[in-house]
Amino acid sequence: MASFPVLVLNSGSSSIKFGIYEAAGDQRIKLFEGAVDGIGTELGKFWMKDGEGRKIIDETPALPNRAVAFALVSDALHSGKFPSPLAIGHRTVCGGPSISENQHITTELIDEIDSHSALAPLHTPIAVYIMREALKLFPGVPNFAVLDTYFHRTMSELVKAMPIPAEFAAMGVRRYGYHGISYESIIHQLRPNVPEKLIVAHLGNGASMTAIRNGECVDTSMGLTPTGGIISGTRTGDIDPGVLLFMLNKIAETGVSAKEAADQLETLVSKKSGLLGMSQLSNDMRDLRGAIDDGNVQARLAVDKFVWTIQKWIGSFVAELGGLDMLVFTGGIGENDIASRAxxxxxxxxxxxxxxxxxxxxxxxxxxxxxxxxxxxxxIPPAEDLMIVNHVMRLLAEQPSPESALEAQIA
Incomplete structure (x- = not known):
């Protein structure tokens, strides 16, 4: 079977990660990967590695905005050094209340996702920008949205529903859950021996946990947005709504408009809280561990709060599952922080x-x-790109036209 290059695009609030994979039958071979990090900061970095992990680009360019950052990615992909993609998969954090399935990207779909960017304000705007650019840069190449929320679609209505007035529920305010591609990749790696009662903790700068029964999501810590659930690097996690009202009233006392007050509150709960806010030092666990070794009391409190919160979620999920067969740690902290796991x-x-x-x-x-x-x-390290490639190949195979790109390639 002929090879089929698939480009994976995974955008974050200040980064664009990408990879080119060769898909042939059941084989998935990484050809290249790279990232543009530090968008909008003075610490910009652009790197690429080949499939063997050898650096082929390692630069520190100025990255004032996402347009400049994605131009670097585009130039590299069009340099002729890499195979041109025949399909593109986009990690999509949230599609909104009406989009629960992974699917082919159209301009109408992008508009719908964009209209619900408030559900994932740190991720959706840049993802939407990259989707639009990818359609222009690779004309005729099919693009697909692979949703972080897709794995959590099996949660019951009881779990999804929030105790709020019905008018807001009708607007799509409910629990969606995130990091779903990571959780799905753990299930993929455990097959065929997926335990009946499983808890997976995806712990990184963004942290969440999911309760899984027989390979399907039962409950997850994040809610309407990725800000909820477990304390993260810069996010509050679950918090008394009264705290938000207190903060909002204090902001309003400065005389700003309602929109400005809401934006400032969003910045506080999403970018200035969590480990960073409590420690007043860093959102990076490595920095905090070093500070703890030096006797930093605030760093110790921040890490203890992180650990305590996760222990509470483990306990609640064990109760919800009626027991536990396996606990899996994944993500940057989950994979690498020995002390945190202990x-x-x-x-x-x-x-x-x-x-x-x-x-x-x-x-x-x-x-x-x-x-x-x-x-x-x-x-177990996550394999999100692999899952995105798998979904892209599945969706291509399901395309109704017999002249689909996949069939034409492998004919």
Whole structure:
């Protein structure tokens, strides 16, 4: 079967990650990957690696805005050094209340996603921009939206519904859940031995957890937006609504407009809170661990709050699942922070969770539970790009036209 290059685009609030994968049958081979980091900051970085991990671009350009950043990606992809994509998959954090399925991107779909950008204000605007640019830069190449919310569509109405007036529920205000592509990739890697009762903790600058029964989402920590749930690098996580009202009233006292007050509150809860806000130092766990070693009390409190919150979610999910067979850590902190994993599991012996200190002294994939632990505890790196490529190939195969790009390529 002929190879089929697929471009994956994964945009964040200040970054654009991308990769080109060769899809042939069941094979998925990474050809190149790269990222533009630090958009809108003075710490811009642009790098690319080949499939073997060798750096082929490593630059520190000025990145004043997303247009400049994506131009670097576009120039690299059009340089002739890499295969031109025959399909493009876009990580899409949230499509809004009417878009729950991964699907082919049209201008109408982009407009619909854009109209609900308030649900993921740090991610959707740049994702929408890149979708529009990709349609122009690669004319005729099919683009597909792969949703973070897709995995969470199996949550019951009881779990999705919020205790708010019906008029707001009718506007689509409910729990959506995020990091779904990461969770789906963990299930993919566990097959065919997916445990019945599973909790996955995706812990990075953005952090969330999901309760999974027989491979399907039962509940997840994030709600209407990625700001809810667990304390994250710069996000509050769940918080008393009265705190938001207090903060909003204090902002309003400065005489700003209602829109300006709302924007300032959004900045406070999404970009200035969490580990950064509590520590007044950093949103990076590595910095906080170093500060703790130096006796920084605020850093210690921030990390303890992070750990405590996760332990509470584990306990609640065990109750919801009626037990637990496996706990999986993933994401940057989940994969690499030995101390955080140990602290999160300490004291959870009553739930059947015991971690072996020697097994836990590792970064990357591993089984870290003790021999006598009733619950298996694992570390599994996510494979989000792989899942996006898989969805792209599935959606191409499902296209109604017999002259679809996929069929034409493999004929």
């Amino acid at each position: 602290e999160m599991c300490a004291g959870l012996e009553a739930l059947g969770i015991r971690v072996d200190a020697e097994r836990n002294n590792v970064r990357g994939a591993a089984v870290i539970s003790a021999a006598d632990s009733r619950v298996i505890v694992r570390v």
